[in-house]
Amino acid sequence: MNAFVAILRRDLLLAMRRKSEMLTALFFFMIVVSLFPLGIGPETALLRRIAPGVLWVAALLAAMLSLNRLFAADHQDGTLEQMTLSPTPLSLLVGGKVLAHWLTAGLPLVLLAPVLGLQFDLSSRALGILMLSLLLGTPLLSLIGAIGAALTLGVRGGGVLLSLLVLPLYIPALIFGAGAVEADMAGLGAGGHLSLLGALLALGVFFAPWAATAALRIALE
Amino acid sequence: MNWGSASEFFAMGGYGFYVWGSFGVTAAALLIETLLVKKRLGDTRRLLRRELAADRESQD
Amino acid sequence: MSQPLINWFKFASPASFYPLAGKLWPWFAALATAFAAAGLWISFFVAPTDFQQGEGYRIIFIHVPASWMSMFIYCVMAFWSAIGIGFNTRLSGMMSSALAPTGALFAFLSLWTGALWGKPMWGAWWVWDARLTSELILLFLYLGYIALTAAIDDPRRADKAGAIVSLVGVINVPIIYFSVKWWNTLHQGASVSMTKAPTMAATMLWGMLLMALAFWMYSIAVALYRVRAIILERERHATWVAELPEMQR
Numbered sequence: 001m002n003a004f005v006a007i008l009r010r011d012l013l014l015a016m017r018r019k020s021e022m023l024t025a026l027f028f029f030m031i032v033v034s035l036f037p038l039g040i041g042p043e044t045a046l047l048r049r050i051a052p053g054v055l056w057v058a059a060l061l062a063a064m065l066s067l068n069r070l071f072a073a074d075h076q077d078g079t080l081e082q083m084t085l086s087p088t089p090l091s092l093l094v095g096g097k098v099l100a101h102w103l104t105a106g107l108p109l110v111l112l113a114p115v116l117g118l119q120f121d122l123s124s125r126a127l128g129i130l131m132l133s134l135l136l137g138t139p140l141l142s143l144i145g146a147i148g149a150a151l152t153l154g155v156r157g158g159g160v161l162l163s164l165l166v167l168p169l170y171i172p173a174l175i176f177g178a179g180a181v182e183a184d185m186a187g188l189g190a191g192g193h194l195s196l197l198g199a200l201l202a203l204g205v206f207f208a209p210w211a212a213t214a215a216l217r218i219a220l221e
Numbered sequence: 222m223n224w225g226s227a228s229e230f231f232a233m234g235g236y237g238f239y240v241w242g243s244f245g246v247t248a249a250a251l252l253i254e255t256l257l258v259k260k261r262l263g264d265t266r267r268l269l270r271r272e273l274a275a276d277r278e279s280q281d
Numbered sequence: 282m283s284q285p286l287i288n289w290f291k292f293a294s295p296a297s298f299y300p301l302a303g304k305l306w307p308w309f310a311a312l313a314t315a316f317a318a319a320g321l322w323i324s325f326f327v328a329p330t331d332f333q334q335g336e337g338y339r340i341i342f343i344h345v346p347a348s349w350m351s352m353f354i355y356c357v358m359a360f361w362s363a364i365g366i367g368f369n370t371r372l373s374g375m376m377s378s379a380l381a382p383t384g385a386l387f388a389f390l391s392l393w394t395g396a397l398w399g400k401p402m403w404g405a406w407w408v409w410d411a412r413l414t415s416e417l418i419l420l421f422l423y424l425g426y427i428a429l430t431a432a433i434d435d436p437r438r439a440d441k442a443g444a445i446v447s448l449v450g451v452i453n454v455p456i457i458y459f460s461v462k463w464w465n466t467l468h469q470g471a472s473v474s475m476t477k478a479p480t481m482a483a484t485m486l487w488g489m490l491l492m493a494l495a496f497w498m499y500s501i502a503v504a505l506y507r508v509r510a511i512i513l514e515r516e517r518h519a520t521w522v523a524e525l526p527e528m529q530r
Contacts, residue, residue, distance in 0.1 A: 147449055151442050155432045164428055165446060168421040169453050172460040179464060196463075200456070211449055214366075218441040223330060234330065236337035239401055243340045243394040247347070250386055251499060258503055262510040266527060269513060273523055 003088035004096045011100030014073075021066065022104050029062035029109055033116045044121045051120035052181035055130060056137075056174050059109045063138060064163060066105045067145040070097060071153050071216065081220055091213040098146045098209065106138030122181075129184045129194075136197045137177040143201075143208035144169050150215035172200060293370040295512045296521040302512075306505040313498035320491030328484045337401045341485075344394040346493035347387045348412070351419055352454070354384035354500060358426075359451035362444035372508075374440025375515070377447060378430055379508040383500050385423035391416050411465040415458045422450045436515050 015022060036054045037047055074080040074097075083093050113134050114127040122130065148166035152158040180193035224230040233240040324342035331338040358377045365373035395413050396406045407413070426446050433439035516522050 147445070151429060151445060152432075155429070157432055161425075161428055161432055164421070165425040168418050168425065168457070169449070171418060172453070172456050175460040175464045196460075207452070211445060215442065215445050218438055218445070221438060223326060230325075233339070234336035236335060236339075236401055239337055239397045240339050243343055243397045246393055247343050247390050250390060254383065254386055254503060258507050258510065262506065262513070265510050265513045269517055269522065270528055272517070273528055 003086065004092050007083075007093050007096035008100050011097055012103060015100065015104040021069070022108065025062045025065045025105055026108055026112060028065060029058050029112060030116060032058040032061065034119065037119065047120045048122060048185070051117060051122050051126075052130065052178040052185075054120070055113055055117060056134075056178040059113065059134060059138065060141060060167075060170050060174060062109055063105055063141040064145060064166060066101065067149045067162060067166070068159055070101055070146060070149040072149075075153055075219070080216065084217065084220060089213075090216065091209040094146065094150075094212050094216065095209040098142050098212075101146070102139045102142040106134075106142055110134040110138060123185075126181055126185055129190050130181045133177040133180040133190070133194060133197060136194060136201055137173045140173050140197070140201050140204045141170060143204040144173075146212040147208055147215060150212040150219060153216070153219040173197065176200070293368075293372050295372055295375070295516055296519070298372055299509055299512045299525075302505040302509050306502045309498045309502035309505065313495050313502055316491050316495035316498060320488055320495050323484060323488035323491060328482070328488050334402060337398065340394050340398040342488050342492050344391060344398055345489050346496050347391040347394060348416055349493050350496045350500060351384055351387035351391055351416065351423075353497070354380050354387065355419065355422070355447070355454065356451060358384065358447045362447045365440060365444050366448075371437070371440075374437075374444065375508050375511045376504065377443055378440065379504045379511055380500070381423060381427050381430075381443075382507070383503050385420060385427065387496065387500075388416055388420040388423055392420065409465070411458070411462040414461045414465070415454075418457050418461070419454065422454070426450070 033054060036050065040046065040050070071080060074083070084090055086093070110131055114131055117127045117130055145162075145166050148162045148169075151165065152162045155161060176193045176197040180190040180197065183193055184190040231237055231241070320342065324339055328339070328342075330336055358380050361373040361376045361380070364370060365377070392413065395416070399408055399410075399413075400406050426443055429446055430439040430443040433442055513522060522528065
């Protein structure tokens with residue numbers, strides 16, 4: 001467990017030293033979300049309807065921007081190979097890195113989303129559900145993304161390939177995440193969607209670090 | 222038997238374009254895939270044969 | 282009954298599988314042709330005109346079997362991937378990569394025929410029906426697998442990475458299908474379902490089964506043929522390749 005905390009702290013420290021990368025993804029999120037009203041028109045009823053989908057798709061893309069770097073730097077300077085030799089299971093270390101990725105790339109999106117939701121005239125109740133769904137969904141994005149990042153490690157054209165691999169797997173998270181807000185706005189209650197999202201997250205926590213570890217071992221062979 | 226004549230068969234009760242578009246494209250796709258696979262094996266064999274021949278010559 | 286067990290691992294070596302595949306594929310090709318002839322006969326001459334959809338419904342005789350095959354081939358790929366990871370056999374990775382293009386082709390054909398069926402029935406080339414949407418996502422999964430294995434130069438590494446992708450994919454396919462269905466009901470999508478629409482007469486079922494068998498046999502034949510090309514490409518420096526009869530002259 002010590003190694004887990006150590007790697008989490010190290011990755012967070014590294015992310016803090018390179019704040020610009022984190023901020024770029026956040027600005028990307030803001031800009032993409034703000035482009036939609038400009039492309040569609042300022043009609044509030046329409047904006048309110050598309051808001052959950054737009055915010056979720058933008059969050060998905062923004063979370064994917066930083067996935068490339070999840071293992072790349074450690075791969076280049078050989079830290080990753082050292083990790084495979086350490087007595088702690090590699091999947092635990094991968095879990096720590098994924099958690100660090102979520103804290104630096106996912107959590108800021110969750111906190112920023114309600115502010116952007118105001119642009120779309122969402123009610124405060126809908127904003128709360130949106131935050132909740134992102135809070136459950138963004139860790140899942142980091143977990144699935146870690147598998148893709150490990151698979152494309154050191155592969156040419158890795159960035160585009162990563163999105164091709166990961167985006168189809170993000171679809172359930174998108175459907176339940178955006179669906180939760182929509183269902184709540186339609187008066188159907190968001191409970192079902194949110195619990196399914198939670199179930200997927202639980203599945204991801206168990207399965208994804210293991211798959212990412214297997215992929216990393218292949219990349220390091 | 223459903224069809225009185227050949228033209229009736231090809232018209233498919235007004236759905237000719239859709240029905241033949243589906244069956245035709247499927248047949249064409251499977252045919253093209255077969256040809257591509259045949260070409261791939263043929264090309265590989267030819268390349269390897271040339272490599273082997275070059276090897277033998279250099280050994281002689 | 283006390284026959285010795287076949288030594289399966291013997292065929293797991295590319296050197297002995299190459300001639301075996303060469304001997305097997307013509308049989309599967311012949312079976313595919315026979316099943317296709319019977320299936321086409323039923324789909325055009327035996328199955329009666331549907332009273333709701335006219336002759337247009339005959340598209341389901343390839344649409345449904347193509348969808349089945351695209352899903353089935355993905356499962357077979359995942360099976361070979363699991364074998365490859367479990368037993369570390371070289372052949373299983375080659376089998377997966379030989380199957381992927383055919384699976385992707387069937388996914389495409391399923392979408393194409395779905396669009397041609399949807400236009401006269403729903404009045405639109407594309408509807409966000411749960412089945413069609415899942416099929417589209419399945420096509421993306423195939424493309425991801427093909428793109429990843431093509432981007433990695435070392436074939437052994439490409440096989441292993443592809444194995445992980447297909448295993449992750451096969452776990453996700455039911456989740457994706459379920460989520461798309463859920464999404465579809467929430468949004469009150471099109472209620473006409475392709476397989477439910479007409480009362481499924483026995484002849485229709487037979488037609489679809491025969492066409493599915495034809496596609497199945499076709500896939501096996503093509504995959505066997507393609508795996509031979511892959512084996513030769515990868516084992517080009519092995520001595521057994523140089524000793525093959527077709528390499529003399």
